[in-house]
Every structure is written in structure tokens, then in C-alpha cells.
Amino acid sequence: MATVTSPVADVCRAAKRASRTLAQLQTAIKDEALETIAASLQTRVDEILTANDSDMRAAREAELAEALLDRLRLDEARVAAIADAVRNIAALADPVGEVISGQRLANGLDVRRVRVPLGVVAVIYEARPNVTIDATALCLKSGNSIVLRGSSSAVHSNHALAHIASEAAVASGLPDGCVTLIAGGGHEELAELATQNDSIDLIIPRGGEALKDALAAVATVPVMYAASGNCHVYVDATAPLAQAEAIVINAKTQRPGVCNAAETLLIHRDIAPQFIPRILSALAAAGVLVRADERTLALAARRDELGAQGTAGARGLQLEAASEEDWATEYLNMTLAVRVVDSLAEAIEHIERYGSGHSEAIVTRDTLAARAFQLGVDAACVYVNASTRFTDGGEFGMGAEIGNSTQKLHARGPIGLRELCTSKYLVEGDGHVRL
Amino acid sequence: MATVTSPVADVCRAAKRASRTLAQLQTAIKDEALETIAASLQTRVDEILTANDSDMRAAREAELAEALLDRLRLDEARVAAIADAVRNIAALADPVGEVISGQRLANGLDVRRVRVPLGVVAVIYEARPNVTIDATALCLKSGNSIVLRGSSSAVHSNHALAHIASEAAVASGLPDGCVTLIAGGGHEELAELATQNDSIDLIIPRGGEALKDALAAVATVPVMYAASGNCHVYVDATAPLAQAEAIVINAKTQRPGVCNAAETLLIHRDIAPQFIPRILSALAAAGVLVRADERTLALAARRDELGAQGTAGARGLQLEAASEEDWATEYLNMTLAVRVVDSLAEAIEHIERYGSGHSEAIVTRDTLAARAFQLGVDAACVYVNASTRFTDGGEFGMGAEIGNSTQKLHARGPIGLRELCTSKYLVEGDGHVRL
Numbered sequence: 001m002a003t004v005t006s007p008v009a010d011v012c013r014a015a016k017r018a019s020r021t022l023a024q025l026q027t028a029i030k031d032e033a034l035e036t037i038a039a040s041l042q043t044r045v046d047e048i049l050t051a052n053d054s055d056m057r058a059a060r061e062a063e064l065a066e067a068l069l070d071r072l073r074l075d076e077a078r079v080a081a082i083a084d085a086v087r088n089i090a091a092l093a094d095p096v097g098e099v100i101s102g103q104r105l106a107n108g109l110d111v112r113r114v115r116v117p118l119g120v121v122a123v124i125y126e127a128r129p130n131v132t133i134d135a136t137a138l139c140l141k142s143g144n145s146i147v148l149r150g151s152s153s154a155v156h157s158n159h160a161l162a163h164i165a166s167e168a169a170v171a172s173g174l175p176d177g178c179v180t181l182i183a184g185g186g187h188e189e190l191a192e193l194a195t196q197n198d199s200i201d202l203i204i205p206r207g208g209e210a211l212k213d214a215l216a217a218v219a220t221v222p223v224m225y226a227a228s229g230n231c232h233v234y235v236d237a238t239a240p241l242a243q244a245e246a247i248v249i250n251a252k253t254q255r256p257g258v259c260n261a262a263e264t265l266l267i268h269r270d271i272a273p274q275f276i277p278r279i280l281s282a283l284a285a286a287g288v289l290v291r292a293d294e295r296t297l298a299l300a301a302r303r304d305e306l307g308a309q310g311t312a313g314a315r316g317l318q319l320e321a322a323s324e325e326d327w328a329t330e331y332l333n334m335t336l337a338v339r340v341v342d343s344l345a346e347a348i349e350h351i352e353r354y355g356s357g358h359s360e361a362i363v364t365r366d367t368l369a370a371r372a373f374q375l376g377v378d379a380a381c382v383y384v385n386a387s388t389r390f391t392d393g394g395e396f397g398m399g400a401e402i403g404n405s406t407q408k409l410h411a412r413g414p415i416g417l418r419e420l421c422t423s424k425y426l427v428e429g430d431g432h433v434r435l
Numbered sequence: 436m437a438t439v440t441s442p443v444a445d446v447c448r449a450a451k452r453a454s455r456t457l458a459q460l461q462t463a464i465k466d467e468a469l470e471t472i473a474a475s476l477q478t479r480v481d482e483i484l485t486a487n488d489s490d491m492r493a494a495r496e497a498e499l500a501e502a503l504l505d506r507l508r509l510d511e512a513r514v515a516a517i518a519d520a521v522r523n524i525a526a527l528a529d530p531v532g533e534v535i536s537g538q539r540l541a542n543g544l545d546v547r548r549v550r551v552p553l554g555v556v557a558v559i560y561e562a563r564p565n566v567t568i569d570a571t572a573l574c575l576k577s578g579n580s581i582v583l584r585g586s587s588s589a590v591h592s593n594h595a596l597a598h599i600a601s602e603a604a605v606a607s608g609l610p611d612g613c614v615t616l617i618a619g620g621g622h623e624e625l626a627e628l629a630t631q632n633d634s635i636d637l638i639i640p641r642g643g644e645a646l647k648d649a650l651a652a653v654a655t656v657p658v659m660y661a662a663s664g665n666c667h668v669y670v671d672a673t674a675p676l677a678q679a680e681a682i683v684i685n686a687k688t689q690r691p692g693v694c695n696a697a698e699t700l701l702i703h704r705d706i707a708p709q710f711i712p713r714i715l716s717a718l719a720a721a722g723v724l725v726r727a728d729e730r731t732l733a734l735a736a737r738r739d740e741l742g743a744q745g746t747a748g749a750r751g752l753q754l755e756a757a758s759e760e761d762w763a764t765e766y767l768n769m770t771l772a773v774r775v776v777d778s779l780a781e782a783i784e785h786i787e788r789y790g791s792g793h794s795e796a797i798v799t800r801d802t803l804a805a806r807a808f809q810l811g812v813d814a815a816c817v818y819v820n821a822s823t824r825f826t827d828g829g830e831f832g833m834g835a836e837i838g839n840s841t842q843k844l845h846a847r848g849p850i851g852l853r854e855l856c857t858s859k860y861l862v863e864g865d866g867h868v869r870l
Contacts, residue, residue, distance in 0.1 A: 020787070020811070020813075023810075023813075024810050024811065103832060105830070105831070105832060109821060109825060111831055111832075113848075116813075118843055118844075119813070119843070201843055202843075202844065216655075220651075222842070222843075222844050224844075240866075243865075243866040246866060246868050247866065247867075247868060249868075250868035250869060251868075254868070254869055352455070370863075374861050375458075375459050376455075376459065378455075378458075378551075378554070378859075379859060380859060380860060381859065381860040381862060382859060382860070382861055382862070383862045383863075383864070384861075384862070384863045384864070385863065385864045385865055385866055385867070386544060386862055386863070386864030386866070386867035386868075387867060387868045387869050389868070389869035390544060390862060390867070390869055391860075395540070395869070396540070396546055396860070397538060397540060397546075407657070408553055408554070408636055408637075408657075408857035409553075409637065409657050409659075409844060409845040409857065410844040410845040412857050412858055412859065413548075413858075413859075413860050422843035422844070422847050423847055423848075424813075424814060424815060424816065424817060424847065424848075425815060425816040425817070425826075425831070425848050426809050426817055426819075427816060427817070427818045427819070427821055427825060428805075428818075428819045428820065428821070429818070429819070429820045429821030430678075430820055431675075431678040431681060431682065431820055431821070432682075432820070432821035432822060432825065433681050433682060433684075433685035433686075433689070433821075433822045433824070434685060434689055434822050434824035434825055434830070
């Protein structure tokens with residue numbers, strides 16, 4: 001029963017019951033279940049594609065945008081990629097049982113703090129059906145039951161995927177109820193799910209601001225919001241020009257639609273006269289629209305007087321004056337705000353004011369500037385001489401991730417297997433009483 | 436300006452500004468500030484006691500209960516103890532800058548996860564004025580600004596203490612605004628404080644259920660609730676009787692009014708005939724009222740037939756039949772619920788159903804039972820052959836604590852200096868871009 005129509009509270013209670021067994025399972029059994037899920041996805045690919053066809057037909061009838069259709073679409077290669085992702089998660093180290101710290105107290109008591117599963121994680125997501133399996137694999141590997149609630153547009157695909165995963169998991173010895181997709185996507189169901197404090201330990205929403213706002217209005221269960229990212233690259237006075245250019249272009253253009261892409265470029269005034277003509281040419285060549293402050297516009301004008309350099313001029317520079325709103329905007333497209341600052345301190349102040357605390361980078365050769373930036377910038381990830389695009393559980397060696405957190409409590413940065421866990425203290429004595 | 440009447444939002448913004456400086460201060464400067472606070476409290480003790488006299492007079496006029504008067508009362512010895520607590524916190528290791536984990540990635544990027552302050556912590560507390568200083572010292576040591584909101588009954592004492600702490604801190608080089616007590620205790624002010632998401636990073640309430648409910652209804656800032664504790668001691672079939680008795684008596688009576696005191700005793704049926712007469716005598720001698728299930732009552736009756744053993748009988752056993760409600764009650768006094776269970780599994784089920792996830796203990800000589808209890812009980816602290824009374828930041832070697840958490844996110848168990856911190860990833864490269 002991967003998809004159920006029984007009351008949400010019943011689903012959550014069953015997930016809680018399953019979580020007690022799941023928390024104590026050996027790693028080998030969990031890994032075997034993940035391998036079985038991966039194999040089942042590939043042997044039952046026709047079932048998945050048939051279900052996906054239904055969703056695609058409905059989506060075309062509803063005239064969804066092409067980008068949304070592409071997010072929804074599955075084919076044999078994509079299903080194989082989903083299965084491979086499950087195998088990769090199976091290969092990761094089990095976070096459960098890891099000793100985080102430990103000591104023998106002065107009175108002889110042995111205290112260990114060990115990692116244990118949270119219990120039941122609810123994942124609420126939009127569109128992409130692959131999240132059904134990614135999130136399931138991460139939760140099962142970390143010993144948690146999962147309750148899934150996808151969007152109505154992917155209901156058949158999600159059902160097929162969750163059904164196969166649930167059957168494979170139970171066939172491998174995992175407890176009934178450890179994977180459930182909630183059918184129906186009404187607001188009452190969201191509210192009911194978000195208030196199951198006795199059985200749900202954490203809700204992770206993966207979707208737009210509307211979903212976050214809807215949840216924030218009703219949730220009493222703890223929620224870990226995946227982040228939006230208004231990320232900056234700051235090019236310091238001592239930055240080597242070629243390296244600064246490479247990092248800016250990478251941070252902006254390598255994948256502009258994701259949260260760790262750069263949205264604003266800050267440039268120290270001492271290097272601006274040399275760097276701005278160069279970076280504007282490179283941004284023009286890459287097809288980036290630039291929204292610039294007055295000082296940048298002035299230096300751009302000088303560049304035009306001198307004649308655009310290299311091949312960049314050929315594509316023409318899209319340059320507009322920035323407004324206050326630009327500094328606060330997460331474009332998620334090929335637009336970059338550019339501003340000249342008087343000092344490192346002003347760069348840090350700008351980031352403090354407009355940044356979302358996700359990923360911030362400095363390019364510099366000055367050790368003091370690097371240190372001041374690391375200390376002064378309050379963000380999940382602070383980079384020295386590297387692109388912001390590395391903020392990613394996979395890149396950081398955490399294996400897969402279920403999102404990125406910009407909140408300060410529990411998880412900050414990539415949310416991987418460890419972040420899906422809590423801890424408990426195990427204390428052992430031989431009759432110890434407190435004096 | 437330790438106590439201010441300016442709008443709550445202004446206070447919080449000032450605290451945020453101060454937190455940016457505070458986060459980067461060297462340990463030595465923070466420690467010196469704490470030493471200065473401790474010294475000032477003692478040199479300015481008359482000021483504190485005069486303020487406390489005002490509160491005590493008002494409290495007597497309001498006919499507060501003697502227990503509350505005692506919580507409110509300060510004298511020279513108590514102020515000296517408060518100062519000593521500050522010195523103890525100064526002597527603890529600085530959590531800020533601690534490297535939690537780190538590695539060089541395959542591409543050569545160096546990634547470190549380091550501990551950093553949360554920013555601004557708001558502490559909302561009732562009665563006891565010493566919390567003003569304890570909480571301040573913990574927040575400053577961990578690099579956080581603190582916004583305090585005490586109860587109206589201790590307003591003069593709290594003001595004097597916060598004023599002295601703030602003056603001493605600023606005189607030692609800490610930034611203005613790092614310690615502030617909000618004057619006035621109205622519900623509008625609580626709601627305003629609890630919604631300052633831009634400047635307050637965490638709220639810690641220290642008070643009764645009414646305070647928690649009031650906060651839960653309005654807070655949008657993250658709140659870490661200090662725990663209530665419905666703690667159990669389970670005496671397994673193989674428990675040595677003398678040790679089990681010592682642990683039960685300690686867990687119940689050593690300080691019955693605190694959250695880590697035991698509230699229910701569970702006894703395996705195989706050991707019940709020997710253990711129950713013995714423990715009832717010991718509980719009677721200690722003056723504990725027992726609320727027992729039927730099987731315990733039956734064994735108690737047999738004890739009476741045999742004649743009460745030892746000196747215990749002299750004081751007489753207070754024994755009543757337990758109702759369903761007793762299993763769910765945190766008595767916080769000299770009452771203990773007692774129940775016989777058929778098995779270890781039944782004990783774990785009982786704890787799962789009624790426990791608050793605080794501190795749970797098993798007394799056993801069976802390694803398999805100990806392991807099953809550790810794995811199966813979902814609580815912040817799980818004890819084998821030791822009293823639940825050890826759940827305490829001081830006992831666990833964390834130095835002081837600001838409370839105990841039974842929630843699973845961020846902090847579980849004692850909330851010490853590390854739990855008042857978050858982390859950030861520092862990533863260093865030499866021009867790294869993502870491919």
C-alpha cells in the first residue's frame with residue numbers, strides 16, 4: 001500500500017510504527033533493500049513509463065509550459081539514472097550508530113553521544129517524479145520512514161515509483177508502512193500532515209515560495225525549509241583577473257537556475273578599472289544580462305569608448321542600470337547584478353544586508369582579506385578563491401542531499417544523511433547514583 | 436542601557452549589530468568580560484540586594500507562596516554563587532571556531548565545517564533572578580548577544596543584575612547592545628519579540644507550560660523548548676536488588692522537583708516478588724507516595740501479611756491504586772507510579788507510550804537486555820545501571836547548561852555552549868570552478 005486513501009493520521013501512525021523497526025535494522029539489510037528498489041525500478045520500467053504517459057497527457061491537455069513538461073517526463077535513461085542514484089546512496093556510510101563524541105566522566109560513568117534516526121520524515125514536493133525515489137532512498141538509508149506528498153500533476157508517476165519502492169523495500173525485510181505516498185493534494189491534507197506532531201518528526205518542503213508560505217501558516221511539526229540563494233562573488237583588490245573572471249562566469253552561468261548560482265558581483269574599486277571591462281566582455285560572450293550600479297556603468301562607458309575588447313563585442317553587451325530591487329533579487333537566470341564597493345568591509349555589509357546566507361565567495365590573494373571575509377560573512381558556505389557552485393552534498397562528499405538549508409538550527413548547508421538524524425546520549429554505569 | 440523602554444524591534448536590531456562584533460572576538464576578551472562581570476556582581480552586591488528587597492517587598496504584599504519567595508530571594512552568598520557560576524563558564528572551552536569536521540575533496544578544495552555563534556538569543560524566564568546572569572554568561576561565552584525578558588515579580592533584581600552585567604561587559608570591550616533586558620512583561624511585547632525573525636535567531640523559554648503555550652501561539656522565530664520529563668526506571672529480571680533500590684531511590688528522591696527525576700518505576704514480573712516488598716519499604720522510609728498497578732498492590736498486600744520489613748514500616752507506606760493518568764504524569768514531587776511488566780519489550784512500549792523522551796534507565800545484568808533497551812528507547816538520554824539524575828550539562832562535562840531539550844532537531848539533551856552555536860562551511864581553493 002504505497003498510495004493510500006486512508007486518513008493522513010493513520011498513514012503517519014503506521015509510518016511511526018515502522019520507524020521503530022527501521023531504526024534498529026542493520027546497515028546490510030537497508031542497503032539490500034535499496035539495491036532491490038534500484039533493480040525493481042529497472043525491471044518494472046514499463047509500468048513507470050505507462051504511468052508517466054498518463055501524467056504527460058494530462059499535462060499537455062492542461063497546456064503546461066515546455067520546461068514543466070520536461071521536468072515531468074521520464075524515459076528509460078532517466079529511470080536508469082534514478083536507479084543509479086539509489087545505488088549511490090546505498091554505497092554511502094550509514095549515519096546511524098555513529099559515535100559523535102564520548103568520554104568517561106570523573107565519576108566513572110561512560111557517556112557516548114550516538115547518531116539515531118529522526119523517526120518519520122515527510123517530504124512535500126512539486127513536479128519532478130525522481131524526488132519520490134531520491135527522498136525515499138535517503139530516508140530509508142538513514143533509518144527513517146518517509147511519508148511523501150507529491151504534486152497532482154505527477155500523481156501517476158509518483159504512485160508507480162512509490163509503489164515499486166514500497167514493495168521492494170517490504171520484500172527485502174523492511175517494515176510495512178516505511179514508504180507511503182499520500183494520495184490527493186488538497187490544502188486540508190497538507191494542514192493535516194503538518195500537524196501530526198505525535199508521528200511526524202520533520203517536514204521537508206521542496207518547492208516554491210507558495211508551498212513554503214502555505215506550510216508556514218499551518219505547520220506545528222518542525223519544518224526544514226530548503227533554501228533560496230542570493231549568492232555573491234566579491235572580487236577583492238588583489239584578485240588575479242583571469243581567475244576572478246573564471247570564477248564569476250562559472251558561478252553565474254554553469255547552471256543559472258539553481259540556488260548556489262551567483263546573482264550579484266561585487267568589485268573592489270581599486271581593481272574595477274581593469275576588471276570591469278574584462279568581465280563585461282566575458283559576460284557578454286556568455287550571454288549574461290548585466291544590471292549595474294553607476295560606477296560600473298561609468299567604467300562600461302569607458303570600455304565602449306575604447307572599443308569592446310576581443311570577440312565579446314561581437315555578441316553585444318546587454319547592460320542596464322540596477323535598481324535597489326536588483327540587489328535583493330534571486331534571478332535564477334542569466335542576469336547578474338554588478339556593483340563597485342569601496343572596501344572589503346562594504347562588500348561584507350552588502351552581503352549582510354541582501355544575502356540569503358547561502359553561499360558567498362571572495363577572490364583574493366590577500367590572506368588578511370580572506371580571513372576577514374570568512375569571519376565576517378554569516379552564511380552556510382563561505383568560499384575563498386572558488387565558485388559558489390560547489391555548495392552541494394555530492395560535491396562535499398556527503399553523497400546525495402535532500403536540499404540545502406540556510407537556517408541556522410539543526411542543519412546549515414547541504415542536508416544529507418547525517419542531517420536526517422538526531423542523536424541520543426547512551427550512559428553506562430555500575431550502579432551510579434547522583435550525590 | 437541594560438534595561439530599555441525603547442521598542443522591542445530596536446533592542447533586537449542593536450543586539451544583532453552587537454552580535455557581528457561579538458562573533459569575531461577572541462576568547463581571551465570574552466573570558467575577561469565574564470571575569471569582570473563576576474567581580475562587579477560581588478563589588479556591587481549592595482545594589483543587587485537593595486533591588487531584590489523591592490521585589491521581595493512587593494512579592495510579600497502580593498502574598499506569593501513561600502516557595503516562590505525563596506526562588507526570588509537573593510543574599511550575599513547567593514550572589515557569590517552566581518558570580519562563581521560565571522567564572523566557571525569563563526573557564527570552559529570556547530565553542531566558537533572549533534572545527535567539527537574537515538577534508539580535502541578529490542578536486543583539491545579544502546572544506547572545513549566550523550562552529551560559529553547563532554547570533555542573537557532571546558531568553559524568556561520566570562522568577563529566579565540568577566537566570567539573568569547564567570544565561571548572559573552562556574550566551575556571551577558562545578559569542579551570542581542576549582535579549583532577556585524576565586518576569587515582572589523579579590523586575591528590580593533582574594534590572595540590577597542585567598545592568599551590572601552589561602556595564603561590565605562593555606567596559607571590558609564587548610559591544611554595546613550585547614546584553615539587554617526588556618522592560619515590561621506584556622503579551623504584546625512577547626509577541627513582538629517572538630516575531631523578530633530578522634534579528635533574533637533563537638528563543639529559549641524557561642518557564643511553565645503557560646509560557647510555552649503563549650509562545651507557541653505567536654512565535655515565528657525558532658524556539659527551543661526546555662523539556663518536561665516523565666522519566667522511568669525499569670528494573671529488569673536480572674537486576675541486583677540493592678543496586679536497583681539505590682538507583683530508584685536516587686532517581687526519585689535526590690531532587691524530586693526537577694525534570695530528570697524519575698516518575699514511574701517499571702518492574703519485570705520475574706523479579707517483582709522479591710523486589711516490590713523491598714522497594715516499597717525503601718520508598719516508605721524516604722517518604723514517597725506510591726501509585727501502583729494491581730500486580731504491585733497484590734504484592735504489597737503480601738508484604739503487609741508478612742509484616743513490614745526493617746525500619747520502613749515505622750513511617751508507614753503511602754500506597755494508592757494508580758489510574759491511567761498516573762502513567763502520563765510528571766509529578767515533580769515525592770510521588771512515584773509503579774507498574775509490573777511482563778517483559779523488557781512491554782517496558783519499552785510503556786516508555787514509548789507515556790515517556791517524554793527525556794531520560795530513561797534500565798537496571799540489569801543482562802547484556803542483551805541493556806543493548807535492546809539502548810536501541811529501543813527513543814529518548815535524549817538512555818541509562819544502563821545509573822540514575823536518571825545525571826542528565827545535566829554540568830554532570831556531562833559540558834559545563835553549565837541553559838536547559839534540557841527533548842526535541843529532536845538541533846539539540847537533544849543538555850543545551851550547553853555548543854548547542855548555542857550553528858556552523859558554517861569554509862571552502863578554500865585556488866581558482867576552482869565546477870565542471
